[in-house]
Amino acid sequence: MITKEDVEHIGWLARIDISEQETVEYMEKLNSVLGYFGQLDELQTEDVAPTYHVAEIYNVFRDDMVKDCLPQEVVLANTEHKQDGTFRVPKIG
Amino acid sequence: MVYENPEGIRIGLEIHIQLNKLKTKMFCGCSTDYHNAAPNTHTCPVCLGLPGALPVLNKKAVEAAIKVGLALEGEIAEETQFHRKNYFYPDLPKGFQITQYDFPIVSKGKVVIEGEDGEHTVGITRAHMEEDPGKLVHIGSIGKSKGVLIDYNRSGMPLIETVTEPDMRSPKEARRFLDKFRNILEYLDVFDGNLEGAMRVDANVSVHWGTRVEVKNISSHKGVERALLYEIMRQKNVIRRGGKVSQETRHFDEGRGVTLSMRTKEEAEDYRYFREPDLMPMRVTDWISAIKETLPELPDAKRARFMEQYGITDMHARSLTSKIMLADFYEGVSAKGADPKFAATWTADVFLGELNYRDLAISSYDGERIGFIHAKDPRIKNSFKVSDMVELINLFAEGKISDRAAVEVIRTMLDTTEEKTPSRIIEEKGLFKAEDDLVTKAVAEAIAENEAAVQDYLGGTEKSLNFLVGQVMKKTKGTADAKTARELIVKELKG
Numbered sequence: 310m311i312t313k314e315d316v317e318h319i320g321w322l323a324r325i326d327i328s329e330q331e332t333v334e335y336m337e338k339l340n341s342v343l344g345y346f347g348q349l350d351e352l353q354t355e356d357v358a359p360t361y362h363v364a365e366i367y368n369v370f371r372d373d374m375v376k377d378c379l380p381q382e383v384v385l386a387n388t389e390h391k392q393d394g395t396f397r398v399p400k401i402g
Numbered sequence: 403m404v405y406e407n408p409e410g411i412r413i414g415l416e417i418h419i420q421l422n423k424l425k426t427k428m429f430c431g432c433s434t435d436y437h438n439a440a441p442n443t444h445t446c447p448v449c450l451g452l453p454g455a456l457p458v459l460n461k462k463a464v465e466a467a468i469k470v471g472l473a474l475e476g477e478i479a480e481e482t483q484f485h486r487k488n489y490f491y492p493d494l495p496k497g498f499q500i501t502q503y504d505f506p507i508v509s510k511g512k513v514v515i516e517g518e519d520g521e522h523t524v525g526i527t528r529a530h531m532e533e534d535p536g537k538l539v540h541i542g543s544i545g546k547s548k549g550v551l552i553d554y555n556r557s558g559m560p561l562i563e564t565v566t567e568p569d570m571r572s573p574k575e576a577r578r579f580l581d582k583f584r585n586i587l588e589y590l591d592v593f594d595g596n597l598e599g600a601m602r603v604d605a606n607v608s609v610h611w612g613t614r615v616e617v618k619n620i621s622s623h624k625g626v627e628r629a630l631l632y633e634i635m636r637q638k639n640v641i642r643r644g645g646k647v648s649q650e651t652r653h654f655d656e657g658r659g660v661t662l663s664m665r666t667k668e669e670a671e672d673y674r675y676f677r678e679p680d681l682m683p684m685r686v687t688d689w690i691s692a693i694k695e696t697l698p699e700l701p702d703a704k705r706a707r708f709m710e711q712y713g714i715t716d717m718h719a720r721s722l723t724s725k726i727m728l729a730d731f732y733e734g735v736s737a738k739g740a741d742p743k744f745a746a747t748w749t750a751d752v753f754l755g756e757l758n759y760r761d762l763a764i765s766s767y768d769g770e771r772i773g774f775i776h777a778k779d780p781r782i783k784n785s786f787k788v789s790d791m792v793e794l795i796n797l798f799a800e801g802k803i804s805d806r807a808a809v810e811v812i813r814t815m816l817d818t819t820e821e822k823t824p825s826r827i828i829e830e831k832g833l834f835k836a837e838d839d840l841v842t843k844a845v846a847e848a849i850a851e852n853e854a855a856v857q858d859y860l861g862g863t864e865k866s867l868n869f870l871v872g873q874v875m876k877k878t879k880g881t882a883d884a885k886t887a888r889e890l891i892v893k894e895l896k897g
């Protein structure tokens with residue numbers, strides 16, 4: 310069961326603010342999702358290997374060959390917060 | 403002798419190394435050669451984490467990881483894959499790091515080190531592949547930071563994280579482990595330890611078999627010993643005062659040499675690992691036998707061969723094989739006609755000693771010369787030719803120069819980048835051994851000019867003989883052999 314505290318913690322991890330009312334709402338929704346997985350749990354899957362990818366594809370690689378990078382001004386084009394070729398962000402923590 | 407580990411110290415390490423010998427990053431074609439580049443010039447949509455960009459794994463990175471696994475005598479997983487490790491920090495543009503979780507490519511290896519009581523085995527729990535985050539620079543000091551500047555050139559660099567068992571019993575063993583580990587990686591040619599940020603270490607340490615404390619942010623293999631010495635002392639003090647060591651993560655402040663508590667709300671289970679859906683799993687065990695064939699002779703095997711083939715001591719062989727480039731240089735010198743035993747002494751004792759004294763780190767060997775750079779200032783570089791070492795050793799072996807003169811030639815060559823052969827330096831500095839008649843003349847003069855010392859010596863004051871020998875050395879500018887001078891004086895005075 311997911312508690313109100315769990316929802317608050319998950320909200321904190323995702324860095325989103327959740328109101329008191331939303332906390333209750335999300336708790337109920339998340340528990341309903343878990344309840345659905347609970348139903349799946351009733352199936353006997355002991356002899357079934359887990360499926361992680363629906364496509365049976367392995368070993369997708371590329372060769373170690375250098376490609377062109379983006380020019381610095383393109384990299385920084387989407388931000389106003391820049392300084393000496395770097396992204397400038399507020400201090401952390 | 404068995405080391406009792408009286409203080410119940412257990413140390414485990416987590417070591418991140420950059421596969422900086424690869425040409426491109428882990429999941430994109432951006433060049434890994436960013437160290438002297440302007441910020442954000444070695445990036446693309448993949449390593450900037452732009453929406454819709456798809457990572458594709460560098461095949462050479464997987465081969466390198468297998469090489470490392472085999473060299474650590476580990477097991478290579480039948481099937482292995484990547485996970486996303488989710489957390490928010492500005493050095494991580496996607497909001498997650500691509501890493502490996504419960505199916506690492508390497509598990510259960512070991513490294514044998516020179517421990518407190520002889521050979522000691524350190525278990526390797528696992529080694530896995532992951533991507534490096536970008537680099538942050540704080541504006542102002544960390545405490546009063548006004549903001550953070552981000553350079554993503556490092557973002558997506560291929561890393562291997564290796565986790566050891568808590569098998570090390572002293573800070574010294576931890577340092578020796580790292581030296582050996584780094585040495586093995588350089589033998590494998592997957593890693594250049596001289597590049598900035600090439601190796602980063604976290605340690606966990608406990609005393610009296612007690613609670614484990616993590617120490618993060620150790621940036622050099624030399625810093626490890628200092629960080630651990632401090633942390634062990636701190637934990638012992640806590641216990642001595644009747645306190646309890648609490649399980650926590652601490653941060654090593656390299657400048658002050660102390661560890662500081664970092665409070666963090668995010669615990670391991672909060673990373674919400676899940677499988678990376680953009681990368682397919684790998685089955686690469688059929689590569690193993692081919693990669694095994696490309697493995698070079700590793701340090702322990704090379705050491706044994708050196709002792710056998712060149713008849714040198716264990717200590718010399720150990721020292722010479724502690725760096726692949728030094729080992730190759732030594733073999734070059736021996737192959738070009740220098741006596742292997744003399745070559746061992748001159749390379750391992752004198753040459754390496756003079757390099758360490760100058761803080762010079764060996765950085766290259768091309769078959770003709772060994773190169774080195776200053777550990778703190780990479781602008782200071784120099785090199786030393788195999789042929790020069792051969793010439794010097796042969797001059798010494800033939801008795802044409804004294805050992806003191808040979809040392810002086812090495813020092814001179816290290817202190818200048820001018821191209822001069824040893825013979826030229828010896829000539830310019832007048833270091834060829836004095837001819838015997840010159841020494842004889844100097845002995846006669848020394849005796850004639852120092853009547854008092856002669857009388858003292860004849861009267862039984864042994865010290866006075868040293869004084870007379872000193873006079874001879876002075877007159878011959880140090881080119882006389884001190885032992886010969888002494889014998890000549892004694893012969894002259896006592897017959």
Ligand SMILES: [Zn+2]
Nearest residue numbers: 430432446449
């Ligand atoms: Zn890139």
